[in-house]
Amino acid sequence: MDITELILDDHHEQRRLFAILEQIDRGETAALSAIWDRLAAFLELHAQAEEEIFYPELLQAGIAARRASGTEDETLDAIHDHNQIRDAVAEVARHQVGTDDWYAAVAAANLANSDHMAEEEREGLTDFRRLAGLARRHQLAVAFAAYEASNYAGVEPVDKDPLGYVRAAEATLRTGSSGSLSVGSLKRIPPS
Secondary structure (H helix, E strand, C coil), X not given: CCHHHHHXXXXXXXXXHHHHHHHCCCCCHHHHHHHHHHHHHHHHHHHHHXXXXXXXXXXXXXXXXXXXXXXXXXXXXXHHHHHHHXXXXXXXXXXXXCCHHHHHHHHHHHHHXXXXXXXXXXXXXXXXXXXXXXXXXXXXXXXXXXXXXXXXXXXXXXXXXXXXXXXXXXXXXXXXXXXXXXXXXXXXXXXX
16 A cells, blocks of 8 residues: 555546536436535545645655755645635535536636646655655555545645645654644654
């Protein structure tokens, strides 16, 4: 088990749920609503799990490899993207299910999410596989899976200041306190 694979699995499921929405007749509003509600909750849970578990680890791996500025930029961009996705999800909720405006808002959410996933797959996940050993990626996968399972009903969407997020995560890493990362001790297994 590898956290990068779990994140990719989540991405696949997000793409699948968006594709399902495109294939349901607009008159089937109960089905559209049910699928959208599941997808909206999943998008937020996935983002929160990444923010709690993956991105602090990416920052730490970058610091350890003396590539902090690259992982900082990737993390800043990811948190910004998560905020855009949250805003897009909130916009969908402003429209009646099955209307042209609702479909346009869903399409905008799909675009924001697709852009984020593609960038994350090209950069953050690739860098993390290069910087963190398989044993560490396995430990994080366990924490990531447990986090998502523990919060299966969803989490409260909260936008984050990207720079504040990175600075707080780095401060937590420097002090060695466990902070709110929910992955136990921040004493890390060195990348292999």
